[in-house]
Amino acid sequence: MRTGMLALALGLISLGFLPVLPSVWTLVLLTFIGLSSLPSRLWPIGLFLLGLSWACVSAQSALDERLAPQLDGRTLWIEGRVTGLPEQGARSVRFELSDAESRRGQLPPRLQLSWFGGPAVNSGEYWRLAVSLKRPSGLLNPHGPDQEASLLARRIGATGSVKAGERLLPATAAWRDGLRQRLLAVDAQGREATLVALILGDGGGLARQDWQVLQATGTVHLLVISGQHVGLLAGLVYALIAGLARLGWWPQRLPWLPWACALAFAAALAYGLLAGFQVPVQRACMMLAMVLLWRLRFRHLGVGLPLLLALNAVLLWEPLASLQPGFWLSFMAVAILIFTFSGRLGAWNPWLAWSRAQWLIAIGLLPVLLAQGLPVSLTAPLINLLAVPWISLAVLPLALLGTLLLPVPYLGEGLLWLAGGVLDGLFRLLAEVALWRPAWLPQPLPFWAWLLVCLGAFLLLLPRGLPMRVLGWPLLLLVVFAPRERVPVGQVEVWQLDVGQGLAFVLRTRHHAMLYDAGPAMGDFDLGERVVLPSLRKLGVRKLDLMLLSHADADHAGGARAVQRGLPVLRVLGGEAAALPEVLKAQPCSSGEHWQWDGVGFSLWQWHEAGDSNQDSCVLLVEAQGEKLLLTGDLDARGERAWARDWQAGRIDWLQSPHHGSRSSSSEALLKATAPRGVLISRGRYNAFGHPHPEVMARYRTHGIQAYDNVEHGALRLQLGAFGEPQGLRAQRRFWREPR
Incomplete structure (x- = not known):
């Protein structure tokens, strides 16, 4: 039975690794082979194929429902x-x-x-x-x-x-929306939006600072309604009925165990409906149903059975769930707990069991976090020792009871006021911890190193005293010390990040790194914080030797403050230094300045007769082993002609499309003077400015210039000095990514 359920689950999960979905006739053939294999010894393979076929059919249905x-x-x-x-x-x-x-x-x-x-x-x-x-x-x-x-x-x-x-x-x-408005109107000591997130699963009202604190301390799961909250409520109901039965206060004509399981599931289902019954809540309710069913009838089959049943139930209901990180984190956390606590000789005392569970979950989930590219909280095992019971045993019961008693004058509001105060105290503590030790965003590992980290985590999850367990620690340390590919001397790794209608280039030599423009920021929407800074960290950049901001427009310099807050920046240059925020301490772009890093040459140019912000753009020329890249910011045609008359002008290999491909840029003078073989375009899909302009694209084609557009290719990587072609991330095929 377990073999069959595992084979079915593997088939369903395989969906996320497919570059393309099979054709209709291929699916028909796979289904036929799967059904034919069921009566034979190959029945696990049959279940695998049936699971894969069902997942592909479901995914194709979702793709077909996209906008025409x-x-x-x-x-x-x-x-x-x-x-x-x-x-x-x-x-x-x-x-x-x-x-x-x-x-x-x-x-x-x-x-x-x-x-x-x-x-x-x-x-x-x-x-x-x-x-x-x-x-x-x-x-x-x-x-x-x-x-x-x-x-x-x-x-x-x-x-x-x-x-x-x-x-x-x-x-x-719309009773949920009405309830949300009622909760937001209650005085909860400034934590009304946080209580709404906890009660209704609506985190839209949480401040960005709150999300950052939760992420840094590894406590996001406390404010996102998940299996923990659903299981807690069900466990309280189950424990209440079991306690009444033990004291002899439960009606003897009613068997307590079926009633305890039924009422526990009903309470969980009611909480799920209150929270909107989103996918994480559906997953939690299905898992709880399997656990309760196992408790009633199938305890003799072992503790791993409910997990396998819940896994298959979730994936059969929604095969696309495996595309979300929360799916992997929730099921892996439960699997770790089952593996840790089952089969141990003797019983642990409650405190030892609770503390060890936190550390083992942190170790077991590390490979999952690495695979998903998620931040790792180094303080999570410690802070969750306090935060989980704080929320589960104090805040959540007060919040749910207060919500239930809102029709009772003063009583419901008083309980919510108390819950808000208790919650605010927790957030103050979390903020201090996050300030002391922010989340760590590790650099991605080579696949072989990641497999060894998985082995190390598995060894550390084994019971004490087993041979080879001690080897888990050095294997786990590969997260920090694994050898990674380094940029060869004389070359520079160039990334044009995908930041929509803006610009951000990361340039890394053997021992140095710089950022040319920092992406756009408008109000709370800061791509410097959301895209540029995480990308820098994941690329292994721990400090910037230089941040060069071509000019002060928000789509080029808007993300600079977020980058400076998140990483040490040794020097900031700006084409419009005086117009940049004073906190950046930007120095003016010095036309004619040049330097070398690890055998790669860099030089700056700025038009001294510039009449507006775009013409003030600080231009960067990079040369690695004779291969050249020109970054122009938002330079317009007049500035381009001025550059073409400068001593630095000459043939280049790669051109950053000036002003995102605007009609006022990419002039004939520039293209004739530089004769690039490729142009890199950074712009937003369906942007309001119509970039890149059709005339500009026609001009590129006339000159035989190959265009690489982030809308079509995603972020672009160019190894300058190796004389190769830019590689877009969309070249990594996934069935949900449309070819453009």
């Missing part, structure tokens, strides 16, 4: 009902629209929309909206999150930006 290509990028009038809990920000609101209709064509069942500067939007309302719709897409950077995979896992068929709209019908049966 002919509607991609168009602005349509649509009508639909708001579902879920809208995330209300300071300047915008993000929400989902279901069963939307348009006269121009069929729309996906679920849309994710953003409305900047719009009115309040509530769940259950029916709206008529003018929306610029896009097929699901996202930024793709080295070792970063894959937004397209996340959208597919949630079965979002399109994203869009609302231009205008009118409410046609008020909310109907």
